[in-house]
Amino acid sequence: MKEIIRFDFGNSTVRADEGFLKIERLYKSCHFMWMTELKNKWRREEEPSPYRDFVFGEKSEFRMALPAGEYLLRLHFYDPDERHAPFTVRVCSVTPETAVFEGAPCSETEIDVLQGKKLAVDIPLYHREGQVAVDLIGREGGGFFIGGLDILSEGDVTFGKLFDEAPEEVLPTRAQVMAHGVFDPERALSMCCEWLMAHRTADGFLGDYEMNKRLWYTSSYPLRTLLAGYELFGREEYYDAAKAIFDRFIGEQLPEGSFTQAYRGTPTATLTEEELDKVRRGNWMNLADIGSMVAALCVMCRYAGEPEKTSYITAVRRYLDDWAMRYRRENGGFDNGWVHGPAKKVYSVSTATTALSMLLIGEAIATDRYERTAADAVSLLSDRWGENGENWNYIFDGTYPGHDHYQNVLEFGDGFYTMEAISAALALSKDETLRKKLFEALRRYLFGSAGILRFLADAPWWPIQDVWNNSKSAGNPILLCDFLKYGGALGASEQEMETCRSLYELCGRFLCTPEYAEKLGVMAEDPKGNLPFRLHSIQSWTGCAAAATGFAGLAYANMIKPGILYRR
DSSP states (O other), rough: OOOEEEEESOOOOOOOOOEEEOOOOOOSSSSSSEEEEEEEEEEESSSOOOSSSEESSEEEEEEEEEOOOEEEEEEOOOOOOOOOOOEEEEHHHHEEOOOOTEEEEEEEEEEEOOTTEEEEEEEEEESSSEEEEEEEEEEEEEEEEEEEEEEEEESOOOOOOTTTTTTOOOOOOOHHHHHOOOOOHHHHHHHHHHHHHTOOOOOOOOOOOOOTTBBTTTHHHHHHHHHHHHHHHHHHHHHHHHHHHHHHHHHHTTTTOOOSSOOOOGGOOOOOOOOHHHHHHHSEEHHHHHHHHHHHHHHHHHHHHHHHHHHHHHHHHHIIIIIIGGGGTSSSSSBBEEEEOOSSSSSSHHHHHHHHHHHHHHHTHHHHHHHHHHHHHHHHTTTEEEEEEEEEEOOOTTTTTOOOOOOOTTTHHHHHHHHHHHHHHHOOOOHHHHHHHHHHHHHHHHHHTSGGEEEEEESSSSSOOHHHHHHHTTTTTHHHHHHHHHHHHTHHHHHHHHHHHHHHHHHHHHHHHHHHHHGGTTOOOOOOOOSSSTTTTTSTTTTTTHHHHHHHHHHHHHSSSSTTTOOO
């Protein structure tokens, strides 16, 4: 038998060796997916795939749309640091409608992994019909973990689709996009705004979810899109919808100026001191997430009338002065605030979202109060930029690989925040030396040998990844627009400008065409019926739909009126 596919389970930021397909806990493919929410953990950077990291939980199910045939499933386990309790692997036959853990069993295997010992377990499978589910079930009060899975077969295999409604991850060709795609950002932005209006919840939330948490940062880009729609189309209902959510947001600000990472649904004014302490102990109050939402609130300050405007400005200043500045370090970067305890080191995303908030509030209310602090932050982010296009990434505490490093440019899920802070500073900074430095970072990010434009040589968009990275990629046309806007004055070559013009049109046609943009999660609708995974969760192709629609909406708005993201 030969290997037809090799899955490496874990976090997408943990590199997979050539020949392996990284599968996150997030939705990635219509051909195979985890059916329940998981966690992941990395161990050793120097180990080969699939032994660098693993996913784990109490129990879960991995489904594959394998055609009928004879297979060998080879499961890989390794943890050098911890002894895990034994658990059960059950291989089952399922249909799309089969509930999780209720498939027809084909085999059952007990797994017992010794600490520090690599274990590969072979499970023969004669698959007659339907789809294949691999159930991993903890017992004796423990859970399961798994690092990888190989599928072996005598012949070539073509995977089917697990669910008919799931979008294919195959991109159209450049020729198809140029022939059938339509560059119409006005129509696309209008559709985005209407979609966002229709997807507000009854209790006032607009965003995405993770493990039952409604995360504020997923609201920030949808809200900025609605405000752009309000400015460009004069639709008061977009402003009113945004205002209702911002009013809830500032109502949850804590006395020290912070906000919790997730929407609580309970105003702070109604809480006792005992309840406030419980909120602080049980929640993250991290700068990376909340900085995005505060940046959106800064944009709202451009449009709001009194008395709301004063309330919004006061909330922003309390957050920046009383909370965020606690976590500023000597090099100009920011730690990630409170993550069940104080964060331990400078983090690129918290630095970027804090700088963005400072830049936007400075523009909105005409103050230079935060100008130097924001400049120091974006200058730090642009230091050590690789000539090949990779940025120097200040990692979040304890994440892979355990030290700061050059970041893969396809990690849009984190990397876009750095790029947006640079974009805002290019638009708003009066320091020409800094702007030249930032533009050079942008030029490398686009045109470097490892930069993002190399992926567009034969494709109309960047590779389809998991829903997290896909959603942020929808903002990339903003960076192409920046290059065209500032390149003439800041030293871009005519060849670079011409390349950027043609790719901007190509990407614009892709993003403005709903059937293509849906592959990124833009305006993606939850499937109908009683499916065996949580709808609008990170297990679904709609898991980041609100965020993706927000990122795309800002790109559309910037196509209509370049600079609208940072100035009215």
